[in-house]
Amino acid sequence: MAGLGDPYVLVHAVRNIHGTIIDFVVDEANPAACAFHRMPQGQFIGGSLLNPMPAAISGALGDLCAEVLEQGVPCHRDGFRAASPHGDRPDRWYDFHAAPVGDRASVIWRDVTGEHLALQALQDSEQRYRLLAENASDVVLMVDSADRYVWASPSLEEALGWKHDDLLNRISAEFVHPDDLPGVLAARTNQNEGVRRHRPFRVRRSDGTYRWVSTITRDLHDAAGQTTGRVISLRDVHEETVARQSLEKSEELFRAVLTSSTTGMILCDLTGRIQVVNEALCTMLLSDEAWLLARRTDELVHPDDRATVIQARALTIATAARAPFRELRLVRADGAIIWARRTASVIRTSAGAPERLVVQLEDVTAEHESREELLFQAHNDRLTGMHNRDWILRVLEQDLEDSRNSGLAVGVLFIDLDNFKLVNDSLGHVAGDEVLAVIADRIASAMLPHDRVGRFGGDEFVVVVPNASEPADVERVAVNITAALSTELSIHGHRIIPTVSMGIALSTDSSTAASLLRDTDSALFRAKKSGRARWQFFDDTMHSQAMERLTIEDEIRISLRKGDFVVYYQPIVALLDRSTVGYEALVRWQHPGRGLLAPAEFLPIAEESRLILGIDRYVLDQVCAVLASDPNGATTISVNVSAVDLAHESWAETFRSALRTHGVDPSRLIVEVTETAVLSLRPSTTGSLDAVRDLGVGLHVDDFGTGFSSISLLRDLPVTGLKLDASFVGGLGDGNRGADALAAGLAGLVAHLGLTGVAEGVETETQARTLLSQGWLHGQGYLFGRPAPWPGQAGRAQ
Structure with missing residues (x-):
């Protein structure tokens, strides 16, 4: 369309929710259309057709486009007078022609000011008309009442190759393409006298070729009102007509393909x-x-x-x-x-x-x-629905490769059903298959989300535990499997209590799938030799570690019942005057055989075994009792909350119940939660924290700066304070500019957000002075006091 002389656009309708057309968006526009509005093509295309138009014609143009799209036939509007779009020229006259193109409309408008003025001039003086017509860019022709040419403008030769004298006294119809002539004559006959616009038709050039043109015809009358001839304004529309026809054929072909x-x-x-x-x-x-x-x-x-x-x-x-x-x-x-x-x-x-x-x-x-079924058959066991031997071997090789990058081990359990031959021999293979199917379901139910399990063959199963950091990670799976198999099953009227023997091994850097399975098979053999219905680690050292872990879990359970845990309190002070403003409650374990144990020696195991729930409930109860003993005091006490607590559905209610039981002012209690704990459970933790915060309890982010997305926590959670991690404080005052800058920046953040800021791990006066100068108002650490029992309480919990 780039070569068109007249402004041309292709538009589609914009409808509201009721289906009413409210505007038209420009999909294509030639340079003439862009020049008309003095807009770059990139700005004009995609914008409204009507908004840039002069107000005098935008409404009529919208009606014209709507009529074309609704009726599916070409329409035109002639003789609109409007001011220049930019107000820098006299009023002009325009003719608009629109035609449907699929579900869109093409619009062409012509500046017919010359023809309009020419007609006016003809009514005054034919000579004046001729002077105007000779200067018009379109071809202007005059025919008499017999339809013979009597005059042509000079632009005729450039447009069609004919000279003025070539047309004189020749009938206009002989220049029209034979296929188009009937339509032209019919249009001339059917239309009223006056001004007529013809649909594009082809006219013959002097070289015998044809060009598509559009015409506007106006009747001429003598003083008595009789028709004496016609004035024909002819414009070359060949390129746009051919392009439109090509587009229509393409869309027609596309719709034919679409339909069929x-x-x-x-x-x-x-x-x-x-x-x-x-x-x-x-x-x-x-x-x-x-x-x-x-x-x-x-x-x-x-x-x-x-x-x-x-x-x-x-x-x-x-x-x-x-x-x-x-x-x-x-x-x-x-x-x-x-x-x-x-x-x-x-x-x-x-x-x-x-x-x-x-x-x-x-x-x-x-x-x-069909493809999925083939894949399932290739990688799964038909009897149990589990993955098969090939799949397990491939996954195990991949997990071993991943473990070399992560630094974690891969655990494997080789499981064998005890005395299965007896079931087959006594009850038959059909019963044996039923037993295997039930056992497979129970083993699968004992898996954690990332564990992989498959039937290795016969009555053997293999479990792969990726990312095992220690033997206990694998042994816990063995415990779960044993528990899942502990209930009896009934097969053909016989009751069976199934048991399994398991060989367990953890990978090393040199392990392969074959070597690791060999190790588990050796361990399985030792388990069966030891009496069956048990598991055996391939490495005795690993086995000892796992057993020690299980022993600690049992001891924690016993100590919770006996009350062997004690709560120590470490002061939090105002850095300016060193006055105590609060305490942090820290749990210790008075182990019956090993003495007083620090949290690092038992809390990780307590969290993994969920025994932390009982420990934290005990600490909360002790803290509330201390606060209740001084109901008018202003001291606050902070308690630590683990990820296990946050994930527990009744944690918020447990907190609420403890406050109610002891009659404690919630504002004197502060919950400390690490950002790592929150991030591991979000968004499920947000509701629990909101519920406790709504009671009036404070919420501090502990170890701030050591996890991920710390800043987002301050935005997303109802935080009232944060504790600067001791790793930041440890580098202050010894020339570590990075630590100084980070601590100072976080102090500014705390102040800007209106939070309470506490710096942990303060051990020297230099650190305390540096923190105060940076804007930290509170500190905690050995410089101000070590954790100790509450004054007046015994070292051992009562």
Whole structure:
């Protein structure tokens, strides 16, 4: 369209939610249209057609485009007088012509000021008219009442190659293409006298070729009102007409392909808004056309696949490449999920800009299910539904490779059903298969989310535990399996209490799948030799460590019942005057055989075994009792809360109950939670913390700066304070500029957010002075006091 002389645009309608057209958006525009508005092509395309138009014609132009789209036939409006769009020229006259192009409309407007003035001049003086016509860019012709040419403007020769004298006294009809002549004559006959516009038709040039032209015809009358001839204004519209016809043929061909295709097809805009669908797609999705046309393509896709579709669409538009075949899930109208193979390609404007997308969707559900079934058979055991030997070996090799990068070990349990031969021999193989299926289900139920389990063959199963940091991680799986198998099962009227023997091994840097399985097989042999119904570690040292861990768990349970835990309190002081403003409650274990144990010696095991719930409940009760003993005091006490506590559904109610039981003012209690604990459980923890904060309890982020996304915690949680981690404090005052800068920056953050800030681990006067100068108001550490029992309480809990 770039070569058109008249302004030309291709537009689509914008409708409101009721379907009423409210505007038209420009999809294509030639340079003449952009020059008319004095707008760059990139700014004009994609904007409103009507807004930049002079007010005198924007309303009529909107009605014209709407009529074209609603009726599907060309329409025109002539003789609009309007001011220049920029107010820098006298009023002009314009004719507008619009035609449907698929579901859009093409609009051409002509400046007919010359013709208009010429007609006015003719009414005054034919000589004046001739002077105007000779200076008009369009070809102006005059015919008499017999339709013979009597005059032609000089532009005739440039436009059609004819000289003025070549046309004189020749009938105008002989220059019209034979195929177009009937329509031209009919239009001339059927239209009223006055001004007439003809649809484009072809006229013959002097070299015998034909050009598409449009004409405006005005009747001439004598003083008595009789028609004496006609004035014809002729304009070359060959390029735009050919281009429009080509576009119409292309769209007609596309619609024919769309209609006849057995593959689901969609024509959509660049945002995925569906514009056209074919019958095959409606059938595939059990949906009607109207429902589909009200949606975007990604709304037809399963939620888990939508992001992939949106990304593929953007890539197709950006690269202009045909999108490769991709399988995805579609959701039918009845809710069923089907698999489809998708591909997409871009439709571009004549200027090369992306305009629309053609998406093809082929139902490959049967093919996909067949392929999945083959994959399942290749990697799964038919009897139990578990993964098979090949799958386990492949996964184990991959986990071993990953472990070399992570530094963690891979644990393997080789499981053998005790006395299974007796079941087969006494009850038969059918009963034996039923036993195996039940055992497989029970073993699978004992797995943690990241564990992998498979049937290795016969009555043997293998469990792979990735990312095992210590033997206890694997032994806990053995405990779970043993518990899952502990209840009897009934097979063909016989009651059986199944037991298994297990060999356990952890990988080393040199382990392979074969060597690790060999180690577990050796351990399994020793387990069976030791009496069956047990597990055996391949490495005795690892076994000792795991047993020690289990021993500590048992001892913690016993100590909780006996009250062997004590609460120590470490003061928190105001750095300015060293006055005590609060305490942090810290638990100690008065071990019956090992003496007083620090938290690091038992809390990690307590957290992993969830015994921390009982310990923290005990500490909270002790702290509330201390606060209740001085109901009018202003001292606050902080208690630590673990990730296990936060994840427990009744934690907030436990907190509320302790406050109510002891009658403690909630504002005197502060919850300290590490950012690591919160991040490991969000968003589930937010509700619990909000509930406790609503009671009036303070919330401090402990060890601040050591986890991830610390700043986001201050934004997302109801935080009232934070504690600067001791690792920051330890570097202060010894020339560590990085530590100084970080601590000072965090002090500014605390002050700006209106939070309480406490610096932990303060051990020297230099550190205390530096912190105070940076803006930290509170400190905690050995410089101000070590953890100790509450004054007046015995060292051992009562």
